[in-house]
Amino acid sequence: MFDPTPENPLSAPDQALVALLRALKARRYVFVTPTPATHARIRAREPTRDAADLRDALGWNMPFAKDLLDPEIRDLLDAAGALDRFRDGRWKCTLRVSSLGTDLYLHSSYPTISEDAVFFGPDSYRFASLVQRELAPLALADGCHLVDIGTGSGVGAITAAQVQPGLQLTMTDINPNALRLARINACAAGIRVRSVQGETLDGVRGPIDIALANPPYMIDRKARAYRDGGDMHGGQVAYDMAVATVERLSSGGKFILYTGSAILRGQDHLREALGAMASGYDCDLRYREIDPDVFGEELETDAYAAVERIALISAVFTRHGQKARTANAR
Template sequence: MTHHPDSSLGELLTALKARNYRFVTPTPATHARIVARPDRREARSLADVLGWSLPFAPDLLDADIRRLLDAAGALEEAEGGLLRSCYRVSSLHDQLYIHSAFPTDAEDSVFFGPDSYRFADAIVAELEGCPRRHGAQIVDIGTGAGVGAIVTATRCPDASVVMTDVNPRALRLARINARAAGVEAQPLLGADLTGVEGEIDVALANPPYIIDEAGRTYRDGGGMHGGEVSLDMARMALPRLAPGGRFLLYTGSAIVRGEDELHQALIALAGDHGMSLRYREIDPDVFGEELETEAYADVDRIALVTAVVTRPD
């Protein structure tokens, strides 16, 4: 029987869970350093294949895993008669997530990394109090691999969950990840919230926040030294919040001569809508290598921040 590629990828996640597969995805810079080591030229384990994206000998994997990868069309030829997976699989909390293989050079790459873990932890901390409104709706804006939607749905099972993205490939993998996690979430292709019906109780966003010279959607945060996409997501989410609703933003913000432009813009935006803002730095200095580029010539540092905007009841 021929399986649909999506079904095969879903079965792959199930099979990997049964094998207690684990892989924590590092930053792209760390990943590149590791796979450049002489002893990492060829895969020796399942994590080397599906985590480190190393080429592997055809007989390395067990028959079931190899069959599922073949059925999903997830293998490509590498040099020396070796094979390479087109996907990575990472573990976060109790779930597995399939996403793009390293390196993520393509414009439609589906990214997963350290920000995914921090975003998930921020959601868990914020959703100790799930929305109580009957028919509550949670929207993960720019869902990527589906982390926000899945983490939220497992903690607030009575809410309906929508995951949006401009990248069809991201929505495809998010849907596969959600099904494998036993989560019902509605995928919605689009750059705004016009396709979301009704009020939103919790809107989530983990947007790109770095200026990307290649303009890759998953990485480029636009103007404001990478803060523009974050602010745009806030602008679209706040008018849609239900009474007592919240917008949770995890992102990065460039600090220029001691000033946080994104923070100031969010203060003004929240005030315009009569809403309250909680904002804090959770890491004062990330992606320091970006400061060597022309686009960041006037930037002191890039901080990781969380912002929660709440509409009054």
């Protein structure tokens, strides 16, 4: 049984959510979360329909009659403060629950528009697949320190722990709501983690042997931190994160980066920038396109007027020494 660390205690409402995830898992709950656009299309088919089962209520986030849920699930949601009641007597859950492999993840309700939203969707599944692919072949000693940077719902750290059970895990995020849900998700999965709130790695103790990150890569008109990738047509956050992370890697350490890159007239400027940076830090870099074309609707906006496609990429850095940063690194 997972026992939260003294520095990361779980409140009574959070313990209720851990129990909720375990109860749902016992009921073999499964819900694969699509993109927000797909979610909107599905809901638009029957916009006034109430939930008919757990998947409708906790996955599609539909309103439901109070007696839809069995007493155990309803009582746990109530104890967690995760239910809103409408004037007409119907209820709605303030969180969603998604499945990835054998684990369940709490994340924000639909639509994810709040400043502290915690997103889970297709990128989460692709990121988990990349982490599995990269970590499975490694012969890591027990106690190797892995840091999941910008953890969100905790997908990176939890997936890593499933692949390499002997890891020491740290999750970071600027969003306290994300760290809260990530701790709950990890606890429900039986995984011990340490969490650190902050925009930098300053609060992370000791050397970093493995780092993971799935930073935002889109230009967001509202500049929401969980979605806005900054300059370089959305690549700046990923680049800055790579610089800060590689500086902290132990000799032989790895940084596994999953993000998106805007392609302009056939050129991948993020790849060029990361390649120059890797050379300056005495790193090997393996870079590949995971998907050549996502979020095509964004190309219709002014921010992407010069972009011909948005690609999903992985960049895996392996550091060989402690060479100081050179002029090649931006």
